[in-house]
Amino acid sequence: MAFDLRFTKGQGTGNDFVLFSDPDGENPLSPHQIAAVCDRHFGVGGDGVIRAVRSDCLDDGAAALAEDPHATWFMDYWNADGSVSEMCGNGIRVFTRYLLDQGLAELHPGGSIAIGTRAGVRRVSHSADGFQVDMGLWRLAGGEPLVRAKEVPVPRPGLGIDVGNPHVVVALADDDELAAADLAYEPLIDPVPPAGANVEFVVPAEPLVEDGVGRIRMRVHERGSGETLSCGTGAVAAALAVRYWAGAGAPNDWRVQVPGGVVGVRMFEGPDGEHVALSGPAELVFDGVLSLA
Numbered sequence: 001m002a003f004d005l006r007f008t009k010g011q012g013t014g015n016d017f018v019l020f021s022d023p024d025g026e027n028p029l030s031p032h033q034i035a036a037v038c039d040r041h042f043g044v045g046g047d048g049v050i051r052a053v054r055s056d057c058l059d060d061g062a063a064a065l066a067e068d069p070h071a072t073w074f075m076d077y078w079n080a081d082g083s084v085s086e087m088c089g090n091g092i093r094v095f096t097r098y099l100l101d102q103g104l105a106e107l108h109p110g111g112s113i114a115i116g117t118r119a120g121v122r123r124v125s126h127s128a129d130g131f132q133v134d135m136g137l138w139r140l141a142g143g144e145p146l147v148r149a150k151e152v153p154v155p156r157p158g159l160g161i162d163v164g165n166p167h168v169v170v171a172l173a174d175d176d177e178l179a180a181a182d183l184a185y186e187p188l189i190d191p192v193p194p195a196g197a198n199v200e201f202v203v204p205a206e207p208l209v210e211d212g213v214g215r216i217r218m219r220v221h222e223r224g225s226g227e228t229l230s231c232g233t234g235a236v237a238a239a240l241a242v243r244y245w246a247g248a249g250a251p252n253d254w255r256v257q258v259p260g261g262v263v264g265v266r267m268f269e270g271p272d273g274e275h276v277a278l279s280g281p282a283e284l285v286f287d288g289v290l291s292l293a
């Protein structure tokens with residue numbers, strides 16, 4: 001039976017999402033429906049779908065509430081192919097703007113909001129410069145898998161980084177190599193990570209550091225969505241990888257240029273170890289109704 005899906009289209013540096021609200025968690029979409037919504041020819045089109053659900057209506061949400069009772073909303077994130085992901089760095093900024101715009105939530109005193117995700121609770125704040133997300137702790141995923149990408153001459157070693165979701169970051173020689181990589185094809189990772197990975201290809205700017213800020217360019221092939229114009233968690237992983245490769249003295253502030261714009265990444269000491277923050281724009285583009293089978 002067909003039903004009407006009321007949605008809002010949003011984007012952050014060109015990473016685009018279809019958002020809808022299901023406060024009581026009664027109307028989840030199937031993976032097939034999500035793929036249909038994200039289809040750019042037959043659906044709305046998007047890199048992912050984000051469902052706004054009250055945390056107390058989901059098992060994953062209960063874990064978020066146990067971590068922080070203020071995390072009353074849960075970001076239920078799905079990739080364009082209908083697979084689930086733990087976290088989305090651009091999506092959570094757009095999700096926050098959506099909650100505020102719909103009057104579903106308000107910023108807490110101090111100007112921030114706690115959001116439940118499958119990777120744990122993330123705190124988002126808003127200022128004149130856009131939205132900032134404390135992405136929490138990060139870790140090296142271990143190993144240096146080899147990555148083969150179409151039109152990149154030889155396999156390159158990657159660095160596995162987990163920022164709540166899995167990433168493999170690969171350094172390329174220069175902008176020509178970055179432009180030539182054909183990311184319409186999924187890069188092959190050897191050994192294959194157990195849950196797959198988003199793959200970021202990075203090139204340092206010349207000079208790498210300007211006014212204390214590290215600068216890199218990046219393209220990404222997202223797990224479950226293909227090449228996208230931006231990936232927030234990917235930008236965080238890329239900045240962490242380049243800082244790791246650069247060694248002692250490398251900065252903690254980074255500017256990551258992606259095909260869809262620029263995001264900022266900052267590493268800082270938190271109460272439980274080093275955290276990393278992501279900043280960037282978040283826009284709502286249009287509202288609509290889609291009839292779904």
Ligand SMILES: N[C@@H](CCC[C@H](N)C(=O)O)C(=O)O
Nearest residue numbers: 085088089090165231232233
């Ligand atoms: N575009 C997102 C990441 C979305 C999830 C990713 N494709 C995955 O499967 O982990 C971002 O901005 O972080």
